Amino acid sequence: MNAPSPFSVLTEGLAKLGAGLKAPDWLVDELQHRLVLFLNHVLMQEPEAQARLARQSGRVVKLQWGAFSMQLAATPAGLCERAPVAEADLLLTVVDRSPLDVLKDTLRGERPGVRIEGDVQFAAEVSWLVDNVRWDAEEDLARLIGDAPAHTLAEGGRAVAQALRQLASRLPGMGQA
Template identity: 60%
Template sequence: MNFLQSLLGAVRPPEWVVDEMQNRVVLFLNHVLMQEKAAQDRLRRQKAKPVRIQWGDFHLTLAPTAAGLLERCLPEATPELRVTLTQTSPLAVAQSLLSGQKPGVDIQGDVQLAAEVAWLVDNVRWDVEEDLSRLVGDAPAHTLARMARSAAEAVKAFAGRWPPRSSAAAPDPAPSTPPPADGPAA
């Protein structure tokens, strides 16, 4: 597993890929925010206050707009709030999220802005089923969403059991078949 982590740490996408991915993240976040008027109202109150989100070498600085959405800031913008994921392993972060826990974070800066960001994290959710229904209709969207929830529950259950517990204290079960006879088979 250390080899996989070191490999993931050594692989760096080109700068244009990182830039485009950050643009897509902002578009997605704004799509979700546009469905939540209360979230937009909260963001309007924090207009133009940069928030830097960092995980290892990857970072993204966003600021709320007058419309209650988010925009990327210039690289030289001084953040008023810094949110740093303290878990460096992608596997550990995924395991935390899949088991329903929040990954470890270090938050420094404007307390009111931090409270608004915490409220957003706790209360704003992407309504996948609603977006799917616009594409395929209500009934198929409901069926797909139900199947996705079942799959997510199965993954959560699996992640909750990982890594496997040591069975050193438990005795080995008896073999299910008797050992072979020493003589020739009849």
């Protein structure tokens, strides 16, 4: 007999709650602005990523997930900026509608499902960026508190992340199929 997971009720409830909530426009605008600043901070630490993005200068990618959407344009400096509403060269749509499904994929170390439409070369460059550019949080933390404490905190963070992955793999419906 196949009993439903106790988490299915929670998942359905959160999905219904999330469908009815909408953040104020000023908050969405500010969060998107902060996201662009963070992305550029990470890109500035990777010269190869900047060079690849600079070759795509002026190209626009639209990121879509449910009601959330954001358009980013590549700049001549190899960074990104928010693009005005215009025709996008590349559309990336996250297929999973539920935030919990996206969280499950992330905890397993997988990317969420994405539908890709548009320019193939631009999509290949964006894919390379996603695969190869990582935020070095330990380095940024070391600038604030020093190398040894930053290393200790980073090791603790990695241990917590590993424990969460192990826990997630044991929860019903979250293990590898």
